Amino acid sequence: MTDNQNPAPFTELVNLAARSLGAGVVAANDELFAERENLIVAKPAEFRPHTFGHKGQIMDGWETRRRRGASVDETHPTDEDHDWAIVRLGAAGVIRGVIVDTAHFTGNYPESASIEAVSVPGSPSPEELAAAEWTEIVPRTALKGDTAHEFEVSAPQRFTHVRLNIFPDGGVARLRVHGEVVVDPRALAGLTFDLAAQEFGGVATGASDRYFSSPHNLNSLGRAAVMGEGWETRRRRNKDNDWVELDLVDEGEVLGVEIDTTHFVGNCPGWASVSGKDAATGEWVELLPRTRLQPDTRHQVRVEPRTAVTAARLDVFPDGGVARLRLTGRLTEAGRAAHALRWFNLVPAAEAEQALAHAGLTTGEAQALTAARPLTTTEAVRAAESALQPADTPDGAENSRRRAAIWRLLGV
Template sequence: MNDRQSPAAPFTELVNLASRLLGAGVVATNEDTFADAENLLVAKPAEFRAHTFGHKGQIMDGWESKRRRGVSAEQPHPTDEDHDWAIVRLGVAGRIHGVIVDTAHFTGNYPETGAVQAASIPGHPSVEELADAQWTDLVPRTALRGNTAHEFAVTDPTRYTHVRLVIWPDGGVARLRVHGEVLPDPRDLEGLSFDLAAQEYGGVAEAASDRYFSSPHNLNAPGRATVMGEGWETRRRRDKANDWVQIALAGGGEVLAAEVDTTHFVANAPGWADLVGYDASHGGDPATDAEGWFELLPRTRLQPDTRHRLRLSAGRAVTHVRINVYPDGGLARLRLTGRLTEAGRAALALRWFNALPAVEAAQALAEAGLSGGEAITLAAARPLATPAELTAAVAALQPADGPDGTETSRRAAAVWRLLGV
């Protein structure tokens, strides 16, 4: 579970790492004669239109492979191990908390069993490199039912970049969803200003006062909303309170500017909005510590169907931001441009480092300047909960330090370059 997410929240409340909006794609499949594997990632629920036939049969909104056959008239049936597969590049790498394998509308043609595997393959691997990768079972081979959204919780703490859906012996799956915690490579964000609230960097809309018409997760989704339904909209209030959404940022940082976007909300935009921040880096809980919140943007008049670009005064670091709207209504997007603090960058880097596969962690340490043996030893000491634990693990590396402390200093400097702690 995302350590910034409410313990009671289901994994479906986390970001879909296999979203095309985030850049996900089907990069390889062994078979999709009946229906394209790319349909697995379509954002909207699968549809079925009876008696819509193409040259290959009923047109299905999903991935469907052809019927497998045996090797001869004497052996007409497929073997127990015959299977089909599709590999998905996640839009953003992260720790997977749950997957959904949805066989919607596949009733007489769904797979008998299925599995979901994952791999971490840095860079931009070829199909051949994907085939040679080490794949780990997230969901072991299990029985599937027709016309069913199968939800599988995942406890593997590793950061992955790709998943592979495997079905036995053949058949169709409508949709694949991969929900989890985004874990960007901190080296890619070094020194940059970016949208600290964005899903693609790890921002999570973790709480909201109301989600009657649409989800608060739309607020920090990629791109611009194309219709009102792609934003966040509340029901009409009949009391004197207000509505709000709370976002856990990608990391602790300083918010420099905000964009409050009411595009497409013409007759139902809020009248006003303000922003408040909270810094949980010292152990506070934004859900219970009402006194810990402080103003980032005073209550500001909003116009319908408008992108409001607002500069904020440089000031305190925040890990969470809450937008309050008065009294109710809808927003298309919220953008919070800023930069990570040193502490925020270090915390993000430590989460990333702890979740890397051992080989990748050791390679990253070696590239930062540790020897091969030191890198392997330090990678094996994970997980490291705090920068202090990391510092202690660095100091414990062998060989023993010399009288001038040069070995410890050299190793610490190498880790600092990588993790910023």
């Protein structure tokens, strides 16, 4: 836990619980004083003193009623009594850190909190989530009032939902869940899409300047509603230029570039170029040459896929702001396989077995291949596949069936 003066490195990762990514608070056992949906509001919590409603001071957060004991002889709640709220992550992924922010809750913050996570595919109901097997990712820890508590998480698994438990009751202003997006490969197979998009796993890894706003806004979902939802640098006073680098979802071919300067009028860059990191050599290659930009405009350009790339770099000349960068393209076969194997290694065993069976393996084959995880290379998958029983038929039909099923899911 920190006092938030020096944010932990995980705060540079995507907030998987952002409503802009599609997150939602799907259930809570109580929200009498303040609504559960406030937990994932994007802006920092506010406090307006002496603003009372029918249930008391209006708080910008999630706040439950005061718990009581079971009887006149037991007036206090037990040590295990607690309230909870379940958040559906906007993008499933590996959680690297969590922030539990009790901003403005002073005499009404919880004594302690814990966080659990689970992976349930599809759109499960609150009842289905309650019945699932949850994993504790942050053990029960004491909280302070009016504090952003940062918790690093070490749980090498892909999760779809988190559950915040507060003991015994009280209020939490905001919940942030930072991590790495890991998309189900079946959702992207055969499609062209934005290879840099946050919702699919693209992430800004570096920037020359972030004085006015974050480079993480560049690949956010949707269009920027105001200038502050883009990336903007300070005014440059030397002859250099500003830049942002982003890791793509995985190795892919870029077919189109969009540089959106919406809302940037007097502070639009004069020119911009886009480069990609060659998947084979690691060298930067030109995708879009230096191009004139216009204020408040979506610039859309088709480009020839010269090479497979794993990262991108936007250079703006000399400085200014860009609302969004989109890199439309498709994963290469190697990129699809790498992405699918990462997903396969991170989902729970039951989920991996179900996906393999749906692709065409028998139950026994699916269980055996899942038990062989982690499988990080094509060669490892082939070795595990060749060990599956029963032995192949004389015409090779069993091998063909198994390999077709594995290809459908993992692309190897």
